[in-house]
Every structure is written in structure tokens, then in C-alpha cells.
Amino acid sequence: MRDETLVEWREWGEEAFAEARAQSKPLLLSLSASWCVACDEMDRTTYADPRLAGHLKESFVPVRVDVDRQPRARERYNMGGFPSTVFCTPEGEIITGAGYLSADGLRQAIDTVRETWDAKGTEAGRIPRALQNPDPPRGAVTAEIEAHFVEQVAEAFDGEFGGWGTDAKFPLPRTVEFAAKRDTERASRTLQAIQAHLYDTYAGGFYRYATNRNWAGEIHREKLTDENAALVRAFATGYLHTGEESYRDTARGTIEYLTTDLWTGDAFAGSQAGGDYYTLGPAEREEADPPAVDETVYADRNGLAANALFRFAGYTDDERARTYAERAIEHVTDTLVSDGVVAHFDGPDAESGLLLDGARVLLGLTAGTQATGEASYLDTAREIADALRARQADDGAFLDGPATGIGLLDRPLRPLDANIELANALIDLAALTGEASYRETAGETLEAFAGATERMGADVAEYGAVCARHVYDPLVIETPEAGSDLHRAAWRVADHEKVVVPSDRSDAVVVRGGERSEPAVTPDELLERASETRPESVLGE
Secondary structure: OOOOOOOOOEEOOHHHHHHHHHHOOOEEEEEEOOOOHHHHHHHHOHHHOHHHHHHHHHHOEEEEEEOOOOHHHHHHHOOOOOOEEEEEOOOOOEEEEEOOOOHHHHHHHHHHHHHHHHHHHHHHOEOOHHHHOOOOOOOOOOHHHHHHHHHHHHHOEOOOOOOEOOOOEOOOHHHHHHHHHHOHHHHHHHHHHHHHHHEOOOOOOEOOEEOOOOOOOOEEOOEEHHHHHHHHHHHHHHHHHHOOHHHHHHHHHHHHHHOOOOEOOOOEOOEEOOOHHHHOOHHHHHHOOOOOEEOOOOHHHHHHHHHHHHHHHHHHOOHHHHHHHHHHHHHHHHHHEEOOEEEOOOOOOOOEOOHHHHHHHHHHHHHHHHHHOOHHHHHHHHHHHHHHHOOEOOOOOEOOOOOOOOOOOOOOOOOHHHHHHHHHHHHHHHHHHOOHHHHHHHHHHHHHHHOOHHHOOHHHOHHHHHHHHHHHOOOEEEEOOOOOHHHHHHHOOOOOOOEEEEOOOOOEEEEEOOEEOOOEOOHHHHHHHHHOOOOOOHHHO
């Protein structure tokens, strides 16, 4: 809660909803984040108005929702950005909602909701359409899915300014990774635009997005750990495929930021707030207080950061990146994982068993296994994967969390992005363990969404990449122990979707679709063997 607000906020939880039921009042949910500049502004202005605070106390139960700590509430009540201002019934059904509201705007909303509530009561609420019929359309996973996204990436590309989008420009790091392997020129142009406009050249790290097409409008300068981790991976991927050293250096600068400004001593903090600080020059920054850091260690953000740093270390032999990835993933598994179930963060109000937490910690562990050969990573990965698979829905998809909870939390969501990340991690795990059941589960998950492929755009191109890995099998390289010359050479094979499997063998073998190459005993031989296993996909058309 920010000091400026005069509203007597309740915490998100059963107690607030029980109060609303007992008093027959609707709730006002204020969805906010510690990094959100507009959220601060609404607290300093709208919620600092004493008359409005009085009206809210009289007619509503006001609840502050930290969207980072309550991701399931975020996904169900988000009005398109933060802050989100949502009026709902004591059962959690939505009466109306908006984003940022001025004092006048909130006053008008209060009057309207009062009238609606007096006239209809709980019947004024509605359940969002996405929660009414959540079953995704099933279909077959075929090579045409990858081809569809190749077309989408080309058609939606902004040929003048780079990137994808006709209004605000988000970096879309996973789309960049898809394109890096299949449309290198467009991927490179986008990386260059991101470097020029969203990268903080003074402190390192990336801002969230630009508000207009040419990347040069208002920049939202918040820095979130998961978004920075995804961009480390995108720039590292760009370096792997092109050899462009500026991509490597940008990724390394962001790792420096993550391991200093966002390092808690044990793992990666959740985020750093935005603000005018980032528009100052180096000398002015020295005199100013930097924006606040949310030092909460979130499982999903640390899993993704570990994945990115392990991969960067594999491509570049960067020991610092590898060391911090190890420290982060080991802290998460030691403190947040119990019997394969992952807690969102370390705290009494933390949810457990969320899909994105499990998927991203799994990604961190499988990348760590490839980079270090550490056997305990694989053991924990199996535990997490098996705990998740026990809760797979009949249609093959995974729910975002337990189908229980207050408000709309008992209505399941099958988030595409999180299902994609889990399927990707399971394909890696199958290659690392030799257990085909993980790959079969990944296939079932991808099939759950395949019927909607024609409606998917470039922003979810990662689905096409993971479908291609399933259809063709990923390139698998079995190597000697981690750190050996052949292991290091395997990481440098220009295919970021490969799986590197360190073992106790003395040579290296390339595997694709069950076919094994002749053994390679030198790095040059290994690179030659890998080049001979190009799949018959859209890459060869």
C-alpha cells in the first residue's frame, strides 16, 4: 500500500470477500504492481481524494491486489493493463471495470455502480467469456503449424521500423527467437530496434515497451526480471545464429544488471519500478535515488532467468552467468519446491502449484542440466514434471492452477503461453532422460490448442517452434562431461532449439528422429555431423 492513498485497503483474500457478503456490498478491486508508475500516480491523486475515500468506505469493500503476488487474480480481473479498477460482486463476478481512473472518472464509476447494485444486486455481475467456455479447440500437430507462423512473422512485420505491431511496440522476445532460426533478417532488425530504444545503456537492462510504432514515443521504463530474462535469451539466440557481437554484449550487459541491481543475495528480485530516473544522464543518476526494487523472489521469474543465463553461458563460456544461474535455481529448489510442487514465493500468502511457476522452474532445471550435467537438477525436474502431469486436464491442456479459491479463481484458465513453455520443457526433459512419456505429454498439450492455429498471430510464434520440435524431434547432441571441448562445441551449434546431453561418454553423437550419427571426436567433426541433420521443415523449402 502506498503512503499517499487514503483508502482503507483490505488484502486480497477470503476475509475481504466474507466482509462483502456480510455487508451486502460490492468490492472494488485495485489491481496494482510495485513497478507500476501509473499505479503510484492513481494513489497520489485519485485515491488521495478524501471524499472518494469516504464514498468507497461507505459503499464498497476496497481490496488492493498485488498482481505479481496474485497472478491468478491478475489474469481474471485485468482490464488491459495496470492499474486495473474493477467492481465486482461478493461472489467475484464483474460488474464493470476500467484501467487508470482520475478522481472524476472514479466518482462517475462509483455512482453508476451504486445505481446498478441497488437495482440488480448480485445479478449485476457477469463472468468473463474466457471463463465461461475455457476448453481450447483440439487439433493435430503438423508441420503446417510451423509454416503458418513463418507466414505470420513475415506478414505482420513492420518493414519500416522493425518489430511487430502497428501501435505500441513490445519486444516480443519469443517471436524474435522463432524468427532467428527461420527469418534471420527480420529477427536482426527487431533486435537492433530493441537495442536502440528499450535498452538502458547506462545501467543495463530493458524497459518494457514503447507506446508507438516507431519505438520513439513514450517509453514505459519499468524493468521486470522475467521480461529482461526473456530478452537475454533472445539476444543470446541472435548472437548464436549471426555471430553479431553487439547482441552478445547487450545480453551480457543485461546479465550484469540482473546480477547486481536485481540480485537479492540469494536469487533474482522481482522487478524495479520505472520513472523519470531513467531519463537522467550518468552524473545526475549518481545524485538521485534509483527506483525501488521489489526484492520478492518469484519462482517463475527465477526459473526463466536461470534458463536464460545457463544458455548464455553455453553459447559464450561466460562463467559469471553460469554461477548466478546455479545460485538462483538452487535457491528456488531449496526454498520453494516441496515434493515437486512449486510455491510462487516464500510467504504465508503464496499460492502453490501454479502452472507458470512449474513450467519455468522446469525450464531452468533442464537448461542447467544441459549446461552443467548436475544430476540433482534432473531429479528435481522429474519431480516437478510428474507433479504437474498429475493435474493435466482431460483435454490435454494444463490449468493455470488449482480450480479452487475466492472470486473467480475456481474457474479454470488454460493459458496458451504457459502451456507452450511447459510443453517445451517436457520435450527437453524427454531428451535428457530418455523417457518418451514426457514427450507424449508435450504432444497432448500442443494438440489441445492446435485447432485454433489459424487464429494465432506472430505474438505467439513460440507455439510454432515447439510444435516443430515435436513433429521433427529436436536436434539432440550427446557429449562428454560438461566443460569438455565437445560439450562446449555442442552449445555452439547454431540451433537454439537443440538439446545438449552431457554424459560419461568420450565422443559425441548427434541424434535426430532416432537416427544417430557416426561418433565425433573433435569439435569440427561434431559441427559437421550437426549440419548433416537438418530437418525437412519449412527451413528447407
